[in-house]
Amino acid sequence: MTARELIVEADGGSRGNPGPAGYGAVVLDPATGETLAEAAEYIGVATNNVAEYKGLIAGLKAARELFPDAAVHVRMDSKLVVEQMSGRWKIKHPDMKPLAAEAGRVYPAGQVRYEWIPRERNKHADRLANEAMDAGKQGRQWQPSDSTGSFAARDAAAARAAAAPPPSGPPGDATAGAARARAALTGTGAARGTGTAGSGHAGPSDDALFPADEAVAAQARASLAAAGTAERESAAAARSVPGVAEASGDFEAEAATEGHAGHGARVRPHAAPAGEAPAQGWTGPDMGAPATFVLLRHGETALTPEKRFSGSGGTDPELSAAGLRQAEAVAAALAARGTIQEIVSSPLTRCRQTAETVAARLGLSVRIEEGLRETDFGAWEGLTFAEVRERHAEDLDAWLASPKAEPTGGGESFATVARRVAATRDRLTAAHAGRTVLLVTHVTPIKTLIRLALGAPPESLFRMELSAASLSAVAYYADGNASVRLLNDTAHLR
Numbered sequence: 001m002t003a004r005e006l007i008v009e010a011d012g013g014s015r016g017n018p019g020p021a022g023y024g025a026v027v028l029d030p031a032t033g034e035t036l037a038e039a040a041e042y043i044g045v046a047t048n049n050v051a052e053y054k055g056l057i058a059g060l061k062a063a064r065e066l067f068p069d070a071a072v073h074v075r076m077d078s079k080l081v082v083e084q085m086s087g088r089w090k091i092k093h094p095d096m097k098p099l100a101a102e103a104g105r106v107y108p109a110g111q112v113r114y115e116w117i118p119r120e121r122n123k124h125a126d127r128l129a130n131e132a133m134d135a136g137k138q139g140r141q142w143q144p145s146d147s148t149g150s151f152a153a154r155d156a157a158a159a160r161a162a163a164a165p166p167p168s169g170p171p172g173d174a175t176a177g178a179a180r181a182r183a184a185l186t187g188t189g190a191a192r193g194t195g196t197a198g199s200g201h202a203g204p205s206d207d208a209l210f211p212a213d214e215a216v217a218a219q220a221r222a223s224l225a226a227a228g229t230a231e232r233e234s235a236a237a238a239r240s241v242p243g244v245a246e247a248s249g250d251f252e253a254e255a256a257t258e259g260h261a262g263h264g265a266r267v268r269p270h271a272a273p274a275g276e277a278p279a280q281g282w283t284g285p286d287m288g289a290p291a292t293f294v295l296l297r298h299g300e301t302a303l304t305p306e307k308r309f310s311g312s313g314g315t316d317p318e319l320s321a322a323g324l325r326q327a328e329a330v331a332a333a334l335a336a337r338g339t340i341q342e343i344v345s346s347p348l349t350r351c352r353q354t355a356e357t358v359a360a361r362l363g364l365s366v367r368i369e370e371g372l373r374e375t376d377f378g379a380w381e382g383l384t385f386a387e388v389r390e391r392h393a394e395d396l397d398a399w400l401a402s403p404k405a406e407p408t409g410g411g412e413s414f415a416t417v418a419r420r421v422a423a424t425r426d427r428l429t430a431a432h433a434g435r436t437v438l439l440v441t442h443v444t445p446i447k448t449l450i451r452l453a454l455g456a457p458p459e460s461l462f463r464m465e466l467s468a469a470s471l472s473a474v475a476y477y478a479d480g481n482a483s484v485r486l487l488n489d490t491a492h493l494r
Helices: 048-066 079-085 096-106 123-137 149-163 175-185 214-238 321-337 349-362 385-391 393-401 414-431 443-454 458-463
Strands: 005-014 019-028 035-046 071-076 112-116 291-297 342-345 366-368 436-441 471-476 482-489
Touching: 005 048, 005 123, 019 048, 019 123, 035 048, 035 123, 048 071, 048 079, 048 096, 048 123, 071 079, 079 096, 079 112, 079 393, 291 349, 291 414, 291 443, 321 349, 342 349, 349 366, 349 436, 385 393, 414 443, 414 458, 436 443, 443 458, 443 471, 443 482
Parallel strands: 005 071, 071 112, 291 436, 342 366, 342 436
Antiparallel strands: 005 019, 019 035, 291 471, 471 482
């Protein structure tokens, strides 16, 4: 007889880290998405990680009270807890070791498996944790009545949708086929070059640097009739699944501006879901020429080849001799293409030097945009990754595990940078509609723009290569779609 299966979703938070903290946990039926149990508690002053572990323990204990013999699938947005409980990361912090041991004793070894999920898929537990912290602020403990009806109903609906079986059939025969067909009819094409095609548009009027692939469009038109019905049904189901229709991302606070929501999610205001038609339908109005941002990472500094943290809170280094040569090479390449109409730069010296080198070749001026500056890495500025690991191991683990975590000493979290970059993107796209603009900036802002355009989760920042003086590109359309056209092109440096 197959053992009963349960899903446990847990979360914890601290308003200050350490600060007033609480946790939330929910036990779900994986077949129906039904909520079987909830737990939440205000735990006083603690760190995020402590609260997350306590949420895990509470969720496991709630599941055990229901079905002691169940096979439990734990889903959390804490990479640290998931990796440590899975045995892939060592537990070094003395506060974590007893909590991890307690969690491991709730069910026998091998009866629990762990999965990391983005924060927008963990909203139920996150809501409970916040309700617990709100209750603590009022001098009381959380009660089930604190769960507000509308949010609880939303969580239940999302869980039921997530429990629904996925569309059957080989990849690409219905869902992907119809998505490509729809893309062809709305003018979308797959990008050539090293970039990844986004969900936006491409056509003959686009910047010549990023031509459309007409073969993809032709193939897509041919598949439309066979794929249409099945895709409409799967798209309807997908719209009710967290991370597909919603865009809150692991950064709940910036839902309206950047929401990472997972692959294919709607990223407001610039990305549309993969496989979902733009709101105006298959034959919508002509959106005109996009605002195309050609993203140029500055040339090397003395810190670049040593792979040292170099943000906006450090020494503001100049370009090295190699960096100056790279700037000249990219300037020549952009002059040969002849498509850049304006140049906007980060205020940091290395970007201004790179931008001014290009501007001199193109006969353009440079406008400074504060929002394009690099992350402030706090006390890590000037250090290598290994040095940070040696001196600030716990802070580094937290930073790698959560976009909300700040570097040691009051630097910027990736969540903060994402809000800043998204606001800058919105200002620039509104100001430069129909134009091709060179943005000279840094690793984190460029990766963030790519991530948001794709609707990718925060951990994708660690999965992109971005070389010094490399070129990437994103086009932004008036209907809210974005299309990634190029990523990390360094051909001009060879």
